[in-house]
Amino acid sequence: MSQKNFSRKNSLLKEIDFYLVTDSRLSKKGTLSDVKEAVESGCKIVQYREKDKSTKVMIEEASEIKKICSGKAIFLVNDRIDIALAVDADGVHIGQDDMPLETARRLLGEDKIIGLSVHDREEAILAEKAGADYVGLGPIFDTATKKDAGEGIGLLKLREVKAAIRIPVVAIGGINRGNCESVVQNGADSLVAISAVVCSDDVKKETEYFIDTIRRIKRQISDNL
Amino acid sequence: MSQKNFSRKNSLLKEIDFYLVTDSRLSKKGTLSDVKEAVESGCKIVQYREKDKSTKVMIEEASEIKKICSGKAIFLVNDRIDIALAVDADGVHIGQDDMPLETARRLLGEDKIIGLSVHDREEAILAEKAGADYVGLGPIFDTATKKDAGEGIGLLKLREVKAAIRIPVVAIGGINRGNCESVVQNGADSLVAISAVVCSDDVKKETEYFIDTIRRIKRQISDNL
Ligand code: NI
Incomplete structure (x- = not known):
């Protein structure tokens, strides 16, 4: 890899806050509409996750x-x-x-x-060693969206993971308006809140809420350092 | 593409007779066992088709x-x-x-x-023009295996397709011991008979039966030319 592209990839990932994962089964207005509204609201990373098409x-x-x-x-594709x-x-x-990271790379x-x-x-330490550019950590809380995801690991485990690796930590699983501040306070660089956003009547407003909240908490953290 | 590899690809495809497509849902002994037995019986082309894993x-x-x-x-993967x-x-x-042929190429x-x-x-003429190395034509007969496949197109349409293109024609759909001779007589270079083989107690014996029959009919055709 060129140093230039390595830097580019990493500086792009440093900018992310709210992370959109599409879900055509849960979406009210459809995946393309959700992506459009989220990106218009300032979302800087989108993952296209589709299993049935x-x-x-x-x-x-x-x-x-x-x-x-x-x-x-940033536009990522799930699995495929x-x-x-x-x-x-x-x-x-x-x-x-999914595909082993080494093969995907x-x-x-x-x-x-x-x-x-x-x-x-x-797993987070192994992921970083194997060359992952970020980790998605979850489920943070119990979640109804992904029934096979298991019980929430909690905020303490999130802190542990954040302390153990240098690549960005994206928190996922059961995150909503009520608990998103605590997720950022406990070390998440970015977070996913699928149902809170795509089940909403106003994807733009919800995305803006999460972006504003994440940035506010991050500012508080850096002010306290 | 090198001329050498073009020749290699095409001479490999000229050798095929019975064509195995795996089906883990229908298989009695499992996909790996089916492939092993079919290849031991002389099957020269295997397509791994898996949707659920x-x-x-x-x-x-x-x-x-x-x-x-x-x-x-020859080892091919379906879709993926x-x-x-x-x-x-x-x-x-x-x-x-699936993926457009041009993108896959x-x-x-x-x-x-x-x-x-x-x-x-x-569709067969378009496939050849777009650079397909062979076509899978079907369903030749009505089939219970693939319920969304529609009604069988029949042997006359098979003849029409065979006359219209130069790349190999692999017949698929509703083919069994009873009708496989007619399929080769009407122009198929190769044929798939999923349930006849993988639902059998003896994949080896069934594969051998199809290979022997296809070769016998092909010899008869070339003797009559
Ligand atoms: Ni490079």
Whole structure:
């Protein structure tokens, strides 16, 4: 990887606060509308997560999302390296049941962003060592959205993970207006709140709320340092 | 593409007769066992088709299948270009709802085999023009295996397709011991008979039956020319 692109990838990731993950099953207005509204509200990272559609439709949607994000937000594809390659996304987000990180890195190259889902400190340390550009840590709280996700790990574990690695920590799982401040106070660099946003009647307003809150807490933290 | 690899790809495809498509839902003994038995019986092309498993498990299975096929059979992956790239398969088989052929070709390169599912003469001609290495034509007969596949197109349409293109025609859909001779007599270069093989108690015996029958009919045809 060129030093230039390494820097670019990392400075882009330093800028993220609210992190949008699409969910066509939960969405009120549809994935493309959700992405458009979130990016218009200043969301700087979008992950296209789709499990039920054909590869053809996923490539069409990913291609539209790429246009919406272009120059404004990082655009990642969940799991499907083929979709990411087909539309030349900025990278992928993979889980522990997806392609191994080493294989994904080989196919995507050093300049693409790869985020990895982790559930504890050990997995987070391994992810950083293996070359992940950020980790998605969760579920922080119990969640109804992803029933197979297990019980929430809590804010203490979030602090532990944040203390153990240098790459950004994106918190996910059961996060809403009520608890998002505590998530940032306990070390999250960014957070996902799927149902709070895509189930809302006003994706723009919700996205703005989360962005404002995350930035406010981050300012408080840096003022206290 | 090098002329050498073009020749290699095409001479490999000229050798195929019975074509195995895996189906973990229908299989009696499991996909890896089916592939092993079919390849031991002389099957020269295997397509790994899996819709329900995680990417991680698919890569693990595809990696095992690649080993079994190595030096003996062409190994293709259905739909998932990411899985094919991860294990360096010989190519992919894509349907009309999968990645566009042009995109798949760009990601895989000229040396990989790309087969495309088609349903009529027009789609077959377009597939050949777009650079498909073979077409999968079907459903030839009505089929219970793939309920969304529609009604069988019949043997006359198979003849029409065979007359219209130069790349190999692989017949699929409702093919069994009873009708497989007619399929080859009407122009199929190769054929798939999923349930006839993977639902059987003896995958080896069934594969041998189809290979023997296809070769016998092909010899009869070339003797009559
Ligand atoms: Ni570079």
